[in-house]
Amino acid sequence: MPSGQREGTVSIPLTPTRSDLYWRRIFNKYDKDNDGRISYVELKGIIESREYDHDLPDNVVDKIMNLADRDNSGYLDFAEFVEMMHNPDLKAVFGHFVARYIHSIIPHRSPVDTTDRWTGFRAVSSSDGDGTYEEEYSCWPPAICMILISIIEIVLFCYDASHGKTDATGPIAQIFIYNPHKRQEAWRFLTYMLVHVGVVHLLVNLLVQLFLGVPLEMVHRWWRVMLVYLAGVAAGSLATSLTDPKVYLAGASGGVYALVAAHIATIIMNWAEMEFAIIQLLVFLLLATVDIGTAVYDRYWRHLQQNIGYVAHLAGAVAGLLVGIGVLRNLEKRKWEKRLWWAAVVLYFSLMLIGVLANIFWKTHFQ
Structure with missing residues (x-):
């Protein structure tokens, strides 16, 4: 029996949800050098690609990077990127302020928190679908x-x-x-x-x-x-x-x-x-x-x-x-x-x- 594997247990690979795939597509789009990380320059490119008529000041980008870069590596890995995009303090920056209205007419799902008792891995899932559709709401181009x-x-x-x-x-x-x-x-x-x-x-x-x-x-x-x-x-x-x-x-x-x-x-x-x-x-x-x-x-x-x-x-x-x-x-x-x-x-x-x-x-x- 391989070391570290408990008797009577089965190793089951985690299957990515549609929401994971949705964010992975966005992450890969802005990971210009395909190194699996978002650099400062690439983060600035994300922000400036949104519906702004002018670039954000560098000090604002610095604050965003510092807030999202949990391990202070100078880069954002995929987990940090997803957490950044869902951070309520940053939603307005990334064009997601419309979510306030959307979620006022569409009820929230109750997250289900599951932890594997052997590996200790934690997964948060939703009780009803992935909600990928709601992530598509955008104010640009304006809906007029x-x-x-x-x-x-x-x-x-x-x-x-x-x-x-x-x-x-x-x-x-x-x-x-x-x-x-x-x-x-x-x-x-x-x-x-x-x-x-x-x-x-x-x-x-x-x-x-x-x-x-x-x-x-x-x-x-x-x-x-x-x-x-x-x-x-x-x-x-x-x-x-x-x-x-x-x-x-x-x-x-x-x-x-x-x-x-x-x-x-x-x-x-x-x-x-x-x-x-x-x-x-x-x-x-x-x-x-x-x-x-x-x-x-x-x-x-x-x-x-x-x-x-x-x-x-x-x-x-x-x-x-x-x-x-x-x-x-x-x-x-x-x-x-x-x-x-x-x-x-x-x-x-x-x-x-x-x-x-x-x-x-x-x-x-x-x-």
Whole structure:
């Protein structure tokens, strides 16, 4: 028996988690000389590569190095590097100050502390996934797309309100609203998202755009989120034109539901990398089901005269789910997810093509 090995024990190699692999990729990226250590110069390169317009003073870099270099070797090994990136005193420096907001809407996991009784090695793991997805949040480039859209919607609403019209009948709304009698004005299939019926309608959409759309931009970048948003808007108007050919449409609900469904797509595609994926999935599914179910019940069972375009909500959600699977970032691709990607892309374009062709050639349906 080899010396130092206890009778009746089995040596089991530790398997790196996805979080370990995530930090290892970053560590290797900035370990320019591949010596397994981060030098002072390499540390400064990390800091200056972030979203700063100018270099940090050398004395600030000195303080960071002294704080992170636990063994005073003048270098950071991998363990010290990971500890530095998670140090609460340094998070603002490395662009992770956004974690305060992210972790305010996503619950923390409870760490599990395990110590091997033979070797004395200590390992801290999480009870639900690795949370690698949350590490991808970044403020650079800035997430301003949903903010700009929200500002435009507010400005246009205020302009119509200044004319005493807040029910989508003002001069701006008349140009942008989806009017079933003016379907030849193709821009209306998209621009209806910019006008709203009342303050409450506007505020609800703004809340989702800002508190869900902005975090999605931080991970997936603005152009991906914009594709999802516009896909939901277009799907909402096309589906409504086919199912309710006499209904007018106003509001960004199609795009908003696309964002909600896109987040569900993100949860599906990054299930193992997200914190509390099952809880997030159930919450969003419950909210969407209740909202759409209530609108359908009020219309067909209670026969209330209401103007909620539930078809636009539903179609926007379907588009957001399909396009979200197709364009949003997938941190770790698996074989079944590649097949799902193709299925989502083909199904979305097939449905959109049917909607466009029906609006062009099915003229008797709209008379």
